[in-house]
Amino acid sequence: MLTLKQIRENPEEVIKRLRIKNFDASDLIHQVLEADTERRRIQTETDARQADLNLKSKEIGALLQQQKVEEANHARQEVAALKEDLKQLNQELHRLENKLNELLVLIPNLPHSSVPPGKGxxxxxxxxxxxxxxxxxxxxxxxxxxxxxxxxxxxxxxxxxxxxxxxxxxxxxxxxxxxxxxxxxxxxxxxxxxxxxxxxxxxxxxxxxxxxxxxxxxxxxxxxxxxxxxxxxxxxxxxxxxxxxxxxxxxxxxxxxxxxxxxxxxxxxxxxxxxxxxxxxxxxxxxxxxxxxxxxxxxxxxxxxxxxxxxxxxxxxxxxxxxxxxxxxxxxxxxxxxxxxxxxxxxxxxxxxxxxxxxxxxxxxxxxxxxxxxxxxxxxxxxxxxxxxxxxxxxxxxxxxxxxxxxxxxxxxxxxxxxxxxxx
RNA sequence: GGAGAAAUGGCAGAGUGGUCGAAUGCGGCGGUCUUGAAAACCGUUGUCCGCUUAUCGGCGGACCGGGGGUUCGAAUCCCUCUUUCUCCGCCA
The missing domain is CATH 3.30.930.10 (Bira Bifunctional Protein; Domain 2)
Known part of the structure; x- marks a missing residue:
C-alpha cells in the first residue's frame, strides 16, 4: 500500500496519478486524510493520559513502600476516572487505525510516470x-x-x-x-x-x-x-x-x-x-x-x-x-x-x-x-x-x-x- | 491426535507483580593503546507511533510469540491462539 507520508504530503498528486489507472481516488484520499488527522489527535491525547497514569502508578507504588496505605488508597480512587477516559480513547484509537488501514488497502499503487494512459x-x-x-x-x-x-x-x-x-x-x-x-x-x-x-x-x-x-x-x-x-x-x-x-x-x-x-x-x-x-x-x-x-x-x-x-x-x-x-x-x-x-x-x-x-x-x-x-x-x-x-x-x-x-x-x-x- | 515443557533484544541467556526497554556474555559500532593488527580497556548498541525541532536532537507512548483479561501498576498472574521441543499414537 501507499505510505501515509506519500498521501499526506501530496494528496492531489496521488489522485492525479491514479487517474492514469482509471481510478478515482479523490474520495478515498480525503477519507484517509481525515482519519489520519483524527488518529493523530487521538493518539496525542491518549499518550498524554497514559503518561499521567504511569506517573500516578509509580506514586502509588512509592506510597505503599512507605506504608502510607491511606494515601495510596486515595490515589487509587483518583486514577479510576483516568482509566475510564483512557479506555475510551484507546478504543477510538483502535477504530481509527483499523479504518485507516482498511482505506489504505483500497488504494492502488501509483503508476510510473512513463505509463501510457489507456483502458485495456x-x-x-x-x-x-x-x-x-x-x-x-x-x-x-x-x-x-x-x-x-x-x-x-x-x-x-x-x-x-x-x-x-x-x-x-x-x-x-x-x-x-x-x-x-x-x-x-x-x-x-x-x-x-x-x-x-x-x-x-x-x-x-x-x-x-x-x-x-x-x-x-x-x-x-x-x-x-x-x-x-x-x-x-x-x-x-x-x-x-x-x-x-x-x-x-x-x-x-x-x-x-x-x-x-x-x-x-x-x-x-x-x-x-x-x-x-x-x-x-x-x-x-x-x-x-x-x-x-x-x-x-x-x-x-x-x-x-x-x-x-x-x-x-x-x-x-x-x-x-x-x-x-x-x-x-x-x-x-x-x-x-x-x-x-x-x-x-x-x-x-x-x-x-x-x-x-x-x-x-x-x-x-x-x-x-x-x-x-x-x-x-x-x-x-x-x-x-x-x-x-x-x-x-x-x-x-x-x-x-x-x-x-x-x-x-x-x-x-x-x-x-x-x-x-x-x-x- | 494425546500428555508434558517452553517462546525475552542480532545471537546466547537472566529476570515470577512496581525503580525493567529489560542483568550478563557474545557479536556490531566508536574510541584509547599499537608502525599496523590482535588482545586489553572505555563508551555505545532494537523497532514502531505521536508531539516538538531549520538541522543535530529533545519529550511522550507502545512493543519481552499473537490476541484478550486481572491490577493503581504485568516480561512476571489468568484465559485463548500460534509455534518449538520431549514422550506416546498414526503415517509418507
Whole structure:
C-alpha cells in the first residue's frame, strides 16, 4: 500500500496519478486524510493520559513502600476516572487505525510516470518484438489437437481426475514440462538467482503481504479445513520471505527464483480463450523475484526484462514486449512489461510473462526495509518480480510453431533437458 | 491426535507483580593503546507511533510469540491462539 507520508504530503498528486489507472481516488484520499488527522489527535491525547497514569502508578507504588496505605488508597480512587477516559480513547484509537488501514488497502499503487494512459489491452504499447513468425500450412493443428495426437496432453483425463482446466501431461509431454522447468531454473541460476522451493500454501498474512488479500481473494483457492490459500504464483511465498525484514543496503539486490505450480480459480473468465492450455487452473511457472534499492529498481526491471527476453529467444519463439497502459496495470504494480509469444496455429499472441516493479508498495505492506551503511534510519525497499517463464502457453506455442510432417521439433537449447530432439 | 515443557533484544541467556526497554556474555559500532593488527580497556548498541525541532536532537507512548483479561501498576498472574521441543499414537 501507499505510505501515509506519500498521501499526506501530496494528496492531489496521488489522485492525479491514479487517474492514469482509471481510478478515482479523490474520495478515498480525503477519507484517509481525515482519519489520519483524527488518529493523530487521538493518539496525542491518549499518550498524554497514559503518561499521567504511569506517573500516578509509580506514586502509588512509592506510597505503599512507605506504608502510607491511606494515601495510596486515595490515589487509587483518583486514577479510576483516568482509566475510564483512557479506555475510551484507546478504543477510538483502535477504530481509527483499523479504518485507516482498511482505506489504505483500497488504494492502488501509483503508476510510473512513463505509463501510457489507456483502458485495456488494445492500449498497451509495444516496446519491441523479435523472432520470426513461422509459415504453417492449412493442415496445421492447434496445440490441443497436437497434444492428443502425440500423446502429450490429456485434457479429458484431467476432467476425470479433477475438473476443467487441469490438464494431465503424459510421456514426452510430461518430460517436456520437466525440461522447461529445469532449463528456466538453470538460466536463472546463471544470472545469480538463488533457487527456493517454497510451500504451495500460504497463510493469510502472506497473502495479505503481497496484495492478494483483500483485493483478489476470489482468484485464490482457499482450503476448507485450514486458513490457508493455494498460491496463485511463487511471488507470494518468495516475496514474503522478507516480510518484517530489515536488510543492509549492501545486501541488495536480493535475487530469488522459484519453480512452483500455480493455482488460479480464474473466476469469471469462462468461455473466453480457455481452450487447451490457454487458460488453466493449475500450471507450472518459474518466477524471478528481486529486492532492490529504490535508486536502482528501474535498472533492475530492465535487467529482468532482458533475462526473460533471452529465454524466449533461446526457445526460438516469436515474441513481443508490451508496456501495459494504466488501465491494464495491476493493482499493485507501478510499471509492467508483458511478454507475449505467437502461437502460429491459433494465430494468437499468448501472454507468457509479466515483469513488474512494485516500487515500495508491497514493501510497505510487508514491512520490508533496508538501511544505508552508518545510518539508523530504515527505508522501504523496492520489490520486483517476473515470470521466467509460465509453462503452458510456452508449450502451446512450441508445439504449434514447431510442428512438421516428421513430428514436433524441440529447440536446441532444450534438448539437453528433454534428451530427445523430436516428438515423432 | 494425546500428555508434558517452553517462546525475552542480532545471537546466547537472566529476570515470577512496581525503580525493567529489560542483568550478563557474545557479536556490531566508536574510541584509547599499537608502525599496523590482535588482545586489553572505555563508551555505545532494537523497532514502531505521536508531539516538538531549520538541522543535530529533545519529550511522550507502545512493543519481552499473537490476541484478550486481572491490577493503581504485568516480561512476571489468568484465559485463548500460534509455534518449538520431549514422550506416546498414526503415517509418507
Amino acid at each position: 489491452a488494445p492500449d498497451n504499447v509495444e516496446v519491441r518484438h523479435g523472432g520470426a513468425i513461422p509459415e504453417l500450412n492449412d493442415q496445421a493443428l492447434p496445440h490441443w489437437d497436437l497434444g492428443t495426437k502425440y500423446g502429450l496432453i490429456d485434457f479429458d483425463l484431467g476432467n476425470k481426475l479433477t475438473g476443467a482446466g487441469f490438464p494431465v501431461f503424459t510421456g514426452k509431454g510430461a518430460k517436456l514440462v520437466r525440461a522447461l522447468i529445469g532449463f528456466f531454473l538453470d538460466e536463472a541460476e546463471k544470472e545469480g538467482y538463488r533457487e527456493v522451493l517454497p510451500p504451495l500454501m500460504v497463510n493469510e498474512a502472506s497473502a495479505y503481504g503481497t496484495g492478494q488479500l483483500p483485493d483478489k481473494e476470489g482468484q485464490m483457492y482457499q482450503l476448507a479445513t485450514d486458513p490457508y490459500y493455494l498460491i496463485p504464483t511463487a511471488e507470494v511465498p518468495v516475496t514474503n520471505i522478507y516480510r518484517d525484514v530489515i536488510l543492509d543496503a549492501g545486501e541488495l539486490p536480493v535475487k530469488n527464483t522459484a519453480y512452483t505450480p500455480c493455482f488460479r480459480r480464474e473466476a469469471g473468465s469462462y468461455g473466453k480463450d480457455v481452450r487447451g492450455l490457454n487458460r488453466v487452473h493449475q500450471f507450472d511457472k518459474v518466477e524471478i523475484v528481486q529486492i532492490q534499492h529504490p535508486d536502482k529498481s528501474y535498472d533492475t526491471l530492465e535487467e529482468m526484462v532482458s533475462h526473460v527476453e533471452q529465454l524466449v529467444m533461446k526457445l526460438g519463439l516469436p515474441y513481443r514486449i508490451l508496456q501495459l497502459c494504466g488501465g491494464d496495470l495491476s493493482f499493485t504494480s507501478a510499471l509492467t512489461y508483458d511478454f507475449e509469444v505467437y502461437a502460429a496455429a491459433q494465430k494468437k499472441w499468448l501472454e507468457v510473462s509479466s515483469v513488474s516493479n512494485f516500487e515500495s508498495y508491497q514493501a510497505n505492506r510487508l514491512r520490508l526495509r533496508y538501511r544505508e551503511p552508518g545510518s539508523k534510519k530504515t527505508l522501504l525497499a523496492h520489490t520486483l518480480n517476473g515470470s521466467a517463464l509460465a509453462l503452458p502457453r510456452i508449450i502451446a506455442a512450441l508445439l504449434e510453431n514447431n510442428q512438421t510432417p516428421e513430428g514436433i521439433k524441440i529447440p536446441e537449447a532444450l534438448v539437453p533437458y528433454t534428451h530427445y530432439k523430436t516428438i515423432p
